[in-house]
Amino acid sequence: MQGEDLWADIHEMNEDLIACERCPRLVEFRRSVVGRDKRFRGETYWARPVPGYGDINGRLLIVGLAPAASGGNRTGRVFTGDKSSDFLVSCLYEAGITNQPTSERRDDGLLYRDAYITAAVKCVPPDNKPQPEEIANCSVYLRSEIGFMKNLKVILVLGQIALQAVVRLMADPSEPRSRYRFIHGAVYEIGGVRIVCSYHPSPRNVNTGKLKRSDFIDLLKEVKKMSEA
Numbered sequence: 512m513q514g515e516d517l518w519a520d521i522h523e524m525n526e527d528l529i530a531c532e533r534c535p536r537l538v539e540f541r542r543s544v545v546g547r548d549k550r551f552r553g554e555t556y557w558a559r560p561v562p563g564y565g566d567i568n569g570r571l572l573i574v575g576l577a578p579a580a581s582g583g584n585r586t587g588r589v590f591t592g593d594k595s596s597d598f599l600v601s602c603l604y605e606a607g608i609t610n611q612p613t614s615e616r617r618d619d620g621l622l623y624r625d626a627y628i629t630a631a632v633k634c635v636p637p638d639n640k641p642q643p644e645e646i647a648n649c650s651v652y653l654r655s656e657i658g659f660m661k662n663l664k665v666i667l668v669l670g671q672i673a674l675q676a677v678v679r680l681m682a683d684p685s686e687p688r689s690r691y692r693f694i695h696g697a698v699y700e701i702g703g704v705r706i707v708c709s710y711h712p713s714p715r716n717v718n719t720g721k722l723k724r725s726d727f728i729d730l731l732k733e734v735k736k737m738s739e740a
């Protein structure tokens with residue numbers, strides 16, 4: 512799949528995604544959180560599934576958990592407009608993966624270099640906890656995104672749910688899943704693609720020091736190097 516054909520296929524997938532109502536609980540929830548955060552009251556929320564973003568021809572794929580209520584669910588772009596995005600994108604910038612250190616709005620000029628970013632679940636879940644059937648429902652979109660990335664060399668998974676979602680799609684079903692334990696910094700290889708695990712850059716992980724800025728930047732630099740090798 513080349514050039515215009517690829518973009519047409521992604522566009523078609525995203526049209527389908529944005530209209531998706533496969534998970535009734537999440538359809539209800541993504542609307543119910545509109546305006547719940549006082550800081551954004553009166554703002555028009557996206558309140559729909561949030562597509563991936565970046566360079567689909569890139570060698571690096573970053574997979575998070577799901578949009579945040581006042582982040583991607585508000586702004587309509589993955590990892591945009593919340594605390595996790597602030598931390599993640601400032602670190603990606605330090606590692607040379609984005610062109611700017613901030614991710615605030617869809618029209619803010621943020622670009623990913625040689626990388627694409629998405630989430631395992633495209634709708635915001637209550638308490639950031641999607642149910643197994645919701646992860647399974649949404650895997651059809653992640654599968655397409657992985658399939659579109661013909662130059663893919665490395666997948667950075669942010670948290671355990673992202674790892675499980677990727678392994679489920681990529682690993683041989685006869686392989687024991689216990690082979691792919693979530694350990695921060697662990698690297699696995701499936702079908703020539705390296706899968707690198709990192710804690711999710713959530714405020715809880717950052718504020719408690721579980722995910723330290725300098726360590727995370729070092730990991731991102733390593734991931735970038737792997738994707739360029």
Ligand code: SF4
Binds near residue numbers: 632634648650
């Ligand atoms: S989580 Fe995924 S499958 Fe479920 S409604 Fe949202 S886009 Fe559709």
